[in-house]
Amino acid sequence: MGAVEEAVHLCERGFSVQLRVIQGGDLITNQEVVEIAEANLLPIVSELYELEGYDMRPVQAHRGGRNVVYTCEKAGTEAKMLRIAFLPDRTREEALGEVEYIRYLHEHGGPVPNVIRSKNGNLLEEIAHHERVYRICLFERAKGIKLADNRYRYREGVPITEYYYNCGKVLGNLHRLSKGYTPVHRRRHFLGIYNAAYLDDLIPNSLARLKAKLTELIAALAGLDSGHDAYGMIHFDFNDGNYHVDYDSGRITLYDFDNSCFGWYLYDLADLWRSGLGWVASEPDAVKRRSFMDDYFNTAIAGYRSETEVEQSTLDKLPLFINVTLMENIVDTFECMWRNGEEPACDEALSYLIKCLEDDIPYMGFFHDIYASDEPFEYEIRRL
Structure with missing residues (x-):
């Protein structure tokens, strides 16, 4: 069974798991998890990972986040990052699949911070509290800082093109290592997460045209090459919020897998x-x-190709996959609404993405009349 065929085979299971989560019932908010952690979990975690004496502070969560993250700092030691996963939409096997993959990348020189084993020797610990299981992981802190934390200013005296090149290089490194990766515990396949049945239930019926376009998009993906050089473990959330830049060397360290x-x-x-x-x-x-975008991406691809090859015929499919990122963004937005108990609604940003897909406007409309530089990626509010 090939990768795509396996993903289609697993769609039904992924559909049922995701539905159970978005329909609520046993969901819990990020703030409630922080309160539970402070009162009940952190003392256990501190013992499991020998974090006595560390200053542990929660990181501000983004809307729709599925984890609570703490910085762990202590004088004379390297800072660490503690993650507490609390949503029930991932199996234990999938959680192990993530940390094992990160460990593999780190052991093979990948641009990632290592996963730290507990004193029990585990990459993943589980703590049960009031009929809920919290999954605990501890990571080294990535060296450097986010680009945003330096107001998007790059290294003094160094051209910004170095940063573009290194962004491509870090992805090339990741994909090169992924091509040699054989998992013990498996993560889901893309088409096991995004399938027509799930999207039909998630997205309001008033967006029938969008549903039809997404179904077409999924069908197009199912027909693509899923061979060794095209398909494997991917980060699936590559952006400057998920990596640090070392301002001494320019090296990028990627996290949040x-x-x-x-x-x-x-x-x-x-x-x-x-x-x-x-x-x-x-x-x-x-x-x-x-x-600008042509020059930027050519520089980034040069960095990518310094680590692994990518054929021009593959890059010719870039507009298709930009649309796939729009699909992911749309799905994530509706999932957040359901998780938060909100009525589905479209603001200007979501309406923009929907318009691009419904009207077959390529490249996120960035070179089209729909785009306005004074109101980037906004469109008139869609009424549901």
Whole structure:
């Protein structure tokens, strides 16, 4: 059974698991988890990972986050990051699949912080509290800082093109190592997460045209090559919020593999393309925006190819996978609404993504009349 066939075979199981989560019932908020952690979990975690004397502080969570993360700092020691996963939409096998993959990458020189074993020798610990299981992982802290924390200023005296190149290089390194990876515990496949049945239930019926376009998109993916050079473990959330830049060397360290899955390497490259948009989003001239993006992506691909090969025929499918990233963004937005108990609604940003897919506007509309540099990636609110 090939990768895509296996994913289709697993769709039904993935569909039922995701539905159970978004329909609520036993869900819990991030803040409630912080309160439970402070009162009940952290003392156990501190003993499991020998963190006595560490200052443990929660990191501000983003909307729809599925984990509570703590920084763990102590004078004279390297900082660590503690993650507490609390949503029930991942199996224990999938959770192990993530940390084992990270461990493999680190052991083979990959650009990731290591997973730290507990004193029991485990990469993953589970703590039961009030009929809920919390999954605990401890990581080294990635060296450097987020680009945003330095106001998107790069290394002094170094051209920004080094950063573009290194963004491609870190993904190339990741994909090169993934091509040699044989999992013990498996993560889900892309088409086991995104399938027509799940999307039909998740997305409001008022968006029938969108549903039809997403079904077409999934069908197109099912027909693609899933061979060794095209398909494997991917990060699936590549953006500057999920890596640190070492301002001494320019080295990038990638983290947050919580969404990692088996998928097409080109998906991560589509995220890499999207990562360049912010540098030229305020430019009113579409011709100049396109010129910049061509130069940016060519530089990033040169970095990628310094680690692993990618054929031009593969890169020709980039517009398709940019649309796939839009699908992921749309699905994630509706999932967050369901988790938070909100009525489905479309703001300007979501309406923009939907418009691009419904009207077959390529490249996120970035070179199209729909895009306005004074109101980037916004469109009139869609009424559901």
